[in-house]
Amino acid sequence: MSVIKKDTAILKNFINGEWVNSNSIQALDVPNPATNELLTKVPVSTKEDVDLAVVAAKAAFKEWKNVPVPKRARILFKYHYLLTENHEELARLIVLENGKAYKEAYGEVQRGIECVEFASGAPTLMMGETLSGIAEEIDSEMFRYPVGVVGGITPFNFPMMVPLWMFPLAVACGNTFVLKPSERTPILANRLAELFAEAGAPKGVLNVVHGSHDVVNGLLEHKDIAAISFVGSQPVAKYVYQRAAAEGKRVQALSGAKNHHIVMPDADMDRAVQNIISSTFGSAGQRCMACSAVVVVGENDRFVSALKKKADELIIGNGMDDEVLLTPIIRREHREKVLGFIEKGLEEGADLIRDGRREIDELPEGNFLGPTIFDHVTPEMTIAREEIFAPVLSLLRANDLDEGLEYIRKSRFGNGATIYTNNAKAIRQFREEADAGMLGINVGVPATMAFFPFSGWKDSFYGDMHVNGKDGLNFYTRKKMITSRFDG
Numbered sequence: 001m002s003v004i005k006k007d008t009a010i011l012k013n014f015i016n017g018e019w020v021n022s023n024s025i026q027a028l029d030v031p032n033p034a035t036n037e038l039l040t041k042v043p044v045s046t047k048e049d050v051d052l053a054v055v056a057a058k059a060a061f062k063e064w065k066n067v068p069v070p071k072r073a074r075i076l077f078k079y080h081y082l083l084t085e086n087h088e089e090l091a092r093l094i095v096l097e098n099g100k101a102y103k104e105a106y107g108e109v110q111r112g113i114e115c116v117e118f119a120s121g122a123p124t125l126m127m128g129e130t131l132s133g134i135a136e137e138i139d140s141e142m143f144r145y146p147v148g149v150v151g152g153i154t155p156f157n158f159p160m161m162v163p164l165w166m167f168p169l170a171v172a173c174g175n176t177f178v179l180k181p182s183e184r185t186p187i188l189a190n191r192l193a194e195l196f197a198e199a200g201a202p203k204g205v206l207n208v209v210h211g212s213h214d215v216v217n218g219l220l221e222h223k224d225i226a227a228i229s230f231v232g233s234q235p236v237a238k239y240v241y242q243r244a245a246a247e248g249k250r251v252q253a254l255s256g257a258k259n260h261h262i263v264m265p266d267a268d269m270d271r272a273v274q275n276i277i278s279s280t281f282g283s284a285g286q287r288c289m290a291c292s293a294v295v296v297v298g299e300n301d302r303f304v305s306a307l308k309k310k311a312d313e314l315i316i317g318n319g320m321d322d323e324v325l326l327t328p329i330i331r332r333e334h335r336e337k338v339l340g341f342i343e344k345g346l347e348e349g350a351d352l353i354r355d356g357r358r359e360i361d362e363l364p365e366g367n368f369l370g371p372t373i374f375d376h377v378t379p380e381m382t383i384a385r386e387e388i389f390a391p392v393l394s395l396l397r398a399n400d401l402d403e404g405l406e407y408i409r410k411s412r413f414g415n416g417a418t419i420y421t422n423n424a425k426a427i428r429q430f431r432e433e434a435d436a437g438m439l440g441i442n443v444g445v446p447a448t449m450a451f452f453p454f455s456g457w458k459d460s461f462y463g464d465m466h467v468n469g470k471d472g473l474n475f476y477t478r479k480k481m482i483t484s485r486f487d488g
Ligand code: NAD
Pocket: 153, 154, 155, 156, 157, 158, 162, 180, 181, 182, 183, 211, 212, 213, 216, 217, 231, 232, 233, 234, 236, 237, 254, 255, 256, 257, 287, 288, 387, 389, 415, 454, 456, 460
């Protein structure tokens, strides 16, 4: 936990290989969501801080882009080794600042390490294409080059995985990077930067600037930033996409979600209940791939009562405790918003069959909310339409699969969707017609791994090239075409 010890008073930015104080005198508290004890403070850095980082990244780019690709990849191999060596410490840091359960955090570290594995293949990934004889005596060749300085803006819910979706691949492709981590989970970012420097990344290749809106706007406006990778909530994603595109930058902006799980009458009910419970309530529902709406097809009271029973049995508490599944919400203010959604659900006539508000007083020190389930929710209700990002589940009733698919189509979000069934025809119809980018067949969290694109649709994504996989490679590289005539 060296990062915390070193920085207890106020976190530093990491610019040009040095730990530096922000120019700002403003700082925000970073409490542990399970106890509200102060962990550290995070500076609200300024546009001047952003400029220092971009100047460093731009200077580093001049040399870094010319470092042979296998040499760049070797730094990632070393980074992979260091992340693996420190796997447990990284997971503990995530629990401390984000609040999720240790097992989840451990899995998140693994997902991040896989991104480094993917990026380590840069020499193969960056290969171009050639065609000899595209016309008489004429050959065509395509080479890939980095785009320049990339800005990355990340959310609180995956402090390790999301930054690692971005900078390892960007840097392996020869870009340099300025990361703006979530101000609510900034600690791990410093540890990631520290280990990257230890792996041999030269000064200025990865920079970290902490803060909030000013840092984001500083990146979006900066003339020397070529591309922006963003992950966060829908309104901010849309703003970042529009603003960065208006400045002529490449942009990929991953956004909010409302993920539907369809439970068909023939489903393996134990498996469906188990998967839905962990998808909905794991990480306190604060996952962009969390299940937040279940479509119950046909009369299926057995499923609903089994779900409620399991929710009643959930152990709530600090993520460091092995038994716990339901961990705290990131901040008190966010819980207040969630309580507003619960009130709205009641006002609009949904049937509250499990009220998680009763657990709030049992664990007063943290930002806890018990599992909350509404039944007989209709697609027009606010709780069915909006992303609540909390342990709150809506059950919608449908007569058949067609109606369930219609609910998914009506949602403005399209990150993920799952079906529970063993019926091949239903599976195929779901695959063809579900209006979302990442589908699960009997899978609770169908999040894709680093080798494939993280593929949200509709208002869950703004841009055209997603993060990870070949999309990520295309986003972080630009192509140059050479046409050669050999007839003389
Ligand atoms: P958030 O939008 O509040 O913050 C994300 C980033 O944007 C942070 O770095 C923050 O400092 C910055 N930011 C926030 N408000 C801003 C503003 N007004 N102007 C400029 N910058 C601003 O998101 P969050 O609460 O940290 O994360 C949760 C959200 O992220 C959820 O909506 C979740 O669905 C989404 N998410 C999506 C994916 C995906 O793959 N689609 C993955 C993870 C999280």
